[in-house]
Amino acid sequence: MAVRGRRRPGAELSLPAPSALELDRRAFRARRSRRSTLVALGSTLVFAVVAYLVITRSPGWPRVQSTFFSLDNARAAFPDILRGLWLNVQVLVIGGLCVVVLGLGLAVLRTLRGPAFAPLRLLATGYVDVFRGMPLIITLYLVGFGLPALRLQGVPTSPFILGTAAIVLTYSAYVAEVFRAGIESVHPSQRAAARSLGLTHRQMMRIVVLPQAVRNVTPALLNDFVALQKDVGLISVLGAIDAVRAAQIEVGQTFNFTPYVVAGLLFVLLAVPSARIADTVSARARRRQQSGSVL
Amino acid sequence: MSPVAGGPVLDVRGVVKTFGENVVLRGVDLSVDEHRVVALIGGSGSGKSTLLRCASLLEQVDDGQVLLDGEDITDPQVDADAVRRRLGVVFQAYNLFPHLTVLDNVTLAPVRVHGRSRSEATDEARELLDRIGLADKAGEYPDRLSGGQQQRVAIVRALAVRPRVLLLDEITSALDPELVGEVLRLVREVATQGMTIVMATHEMGFAKQVADTVCFLDQGVVLESGPPAQVLGDPVEPRTRQFLSRIIDAGRL
Ligand SMILES: Nc1ncnc2c1ncn2[C@@H]1O[C@H](COP(=O)(O)OP(=O)(O)OP(=O)(O)O)[C@@H](O)[C@H]1O
Numbered sequence: 353m354a355v356r357g358r359r360r361p362g363a364e365l366s367l368p369a370p371s372a373l374e375l376d377r378r379a380f381r382a383r384r385s386r387r388s389t390l391v392a393l394g395s396t397l398v399f400a401v402v403a404y405l406v407i408t409r410s411p412g413w414p415r416v417q418s419t420f421f422s423l424d425n426a427r428a429a430f431p432d433i434l435r436g437l438w439l440n441v442q443v444l445v446i447g448g449l450c451v452v453v454l455g456l457g458l459a460v461l462r463t464l465r466g467p468a469f470a471p472l473r474l475l476a477t478g479y480v481d482v483f484r485g486m487p488l489i490i491t492l493y494l495v496g497f498g499l500p501a502l503r504l505q506g507v508p509t510s511p512f513i514l515g516t517a518a519i520v521l522t523y524s525a526y527v528a529e530v531f532r533a534g535i536e537s538v539h540p541s542q543r544a545a546a547r548s549l550g551l552t553h554r555q556m557m558r559i560v561v562l563p564q565a566v567r568n569v570t571p572a573l574l575n576d577f578v579a580l581q582k583d584v585g586l587i588s589v590l591g592a593i594d595a596v597r598a599a600q601i602e603v604g605q606t607f608n609f610t611p612y613v614v615a616g617l618l619f620v621l622l623a624v625p626s627a628r629i630a631d632t633v634s635a636r637a638r639r640r641q642q643s644g645s646v647l
Numbered sequence: 648m649s650p651v652a653g654g655p656v657l658d659v660r661g662v663v664k665t666f667g668e669n670v671v672l673r674g675v676d677l678s679v680d681e682h683r684v685v686a687l688i689g690g691s692g693s694g695k696s697t698l699l700r701c702a703s704l705l706e707q708v709d710d711g712q713v714l715l716d717g718e719d720i721t722d723p724q725v726d727a728d729a730v731r732r733r734l735g736v737v738f739q740a741y742n743l744f745p746h747l748t749v750l751d752n753v754t755l756a757p758v759r760v761h762g763r764s765r766s767e768a769t770d771e772a773r774e775l776l777d778r779i780g781l782a783d784k785a786g787e788y789p790d791r792l793s794g795g796q797q798q799r800v801a802i803v804r805a806l807a808v809r810p811r812v813l814l815l816d817e818i819t820s821a822l823d824p825e826l827v828g829e830v831l832r833l834v835r836e837v838a839t840q841g842m843t844i845v846m847a848t849h850e851m852g853f854a855k856q857v858a859d860t861v862c863f864l865d866q867g868v869v870l871e872s873g874p875p876a877q878v879l880g881d882p883v884e885p886r887t888r889q890f891l892s893r894i895i896d897a898g899r900l
């Protein structure tokens with residue numbers, strides 16, 4: 353630490369250099385945090401080495417290695433799987449956006465008060481009950497095969513669009529409940545403060561309640577987002593060639609399971625950045641709002 | 648941990664606290680003897696709350712020491728939870744737990760932290776609530792009480808753990824004069840029973856009546872301290888005088 357007074361050229365009163373006692377304390381804290389980092393690192397390392405040894409020394413390992421971790425098979429399957437993954441990403445982005453909008457709308461409908469809104473509330477509640485309860489795979493079949501079978505004018509037949517629609521139906525029901533929990537977690541005094549400033553109900557929701565609600569449920573939303581990232585793979589049941597389907601085709605030809613591992617790893621990689629982004633966002637919000645540094 | 652006979656209960660020595668570039672405390676010294684009431688006065692933003700938060704280990708000091716019964720509680724090796732168990736804190740914004748009833752707010756720490764039996768803690772809490780005239784609100788939730796009632800509950804919650812020192816942060820800032828009177832009567836009563844109290848306040852009249860020592864906090868240091876009659880009646884420092892004359896103009900002394 354430099355002398356603090358020197359770092360604040362603008363201040364009219366500068367602080368003296370930290371005392372020996374304070375320097376001791378800082379050194380102690382640094383030592384302590386170094387020690388706990390080392391302990392954490394060390395124990396992780398030991399675990400990794402033990403796991404590695406146990407697995408690679410197991411009697412079945414050579415066999416497993418050649419059927420699940422074959423580099424040649426991975427290389428051959430990779431381009432197709434990557435192309436399929438692009439489809440998943442498209443479903444994810446488009447579907448994700450629709451889910452947020454629809455989920456938020458449903459949540460707001462469900463939190464409306466007063467008898468005038470009873471039908472809307474009821475409708476939203478029914479929607480959530482149905483699509484949250486229905487297994488995704490069944491919704492996929494109903495929407496993906498049932499809807500085109502009606503042969504109505506203008507109903508799309510692409511498995512991509514139908515699959516996305518089914519996923520949006522299910523996930524917006526989940527996400528609506530998460531948002532609703534968030535909205536209800538905002539302390540009533542906030543509503544009182546907002547309304548007394550003259551904000552309308554709509555402004556209050558948009559400017560005061562929803563930002564706090566979303567912050568409160570960011571981890572839960574992220575959880576659903578990662579679940580969504582994996583479930584977009586289910587559109588393969590409608591015949592869309594996504595990463596899972598591409599891997600399946602490859603496996604069917606070679607009887608080697610490596611393509612599944614490749615697809616799985618790609619899905620994991622897809623999930624990592626969004627997790628880190630959400631961590632950063634919520635950490636920044638916390639820093640900005642908190643009043644004490646210790647707790 | 649046994650009290651040092653005769654030594655101060657709370658001893659703040661050269662405490663420095665900065666928030667980024669903002670130096671809020673630049674070497675505060677403050678010593679509080681047992682059974683004494685010290686009032687912190689000073690302009691808004693002068694660091695009264697920050698000092699109380701440093702003393703209750705809610706903020707980490709950037710330099711200096713805080714001693715509680717002679718033990719350096721700013722030492723990173725002390726168990727902060729054990730220290731906080733010996734302190735009672737009442738916040739400027741009450742900070743009652745809205746999801747618990749008044750009674751549960753009061754008995755929470757005695758039962759969960761200090762391991763007292765629930766029935767004993769409940770009896771004691773009811774007695775305290777009775778003393779502040781809120782016995783009939785024991786089952787209510789805090790949001791359904793008036794501001795003054797919440798404030799009194801917050802004081803009782805802090806008292807229920809029988810702290811060594813009570814740290815009060817502007818506990819009357821949100822109340823009407825009548826409620827101010829009520830809350831202040833409670834504090835005075837607690838003080839006469841021998842509690843050691845440090846309180847930040849804008850109520851000069853109250854500081855005058857209850858405090859043994861008044862400390863004027865200005866530009867990050869205790870600029871002037873002494874008996875209320877001297878500091879409030881005949882201050883030495885020009886800045887204290889200026890601050891007080893502003894308050895007299897506002898009709899608050
Ligand atoms: N967590 C924080 N982060 C950054 N700055 C802070 C923080 N807490 C307090 N401050 C700053 O420290 C200064 C002192 O604040 P403090 O709350 O201690 O004042 P105060 O004397 O209690 O004022 P008041 O009489 O209005 O309650 C203010 O300038 C404030 O902006």
Ligand SMILES: [Mg+2]
Pocket residue numbers: 695696697739816817847
């Ligand atoms: Mg304050």
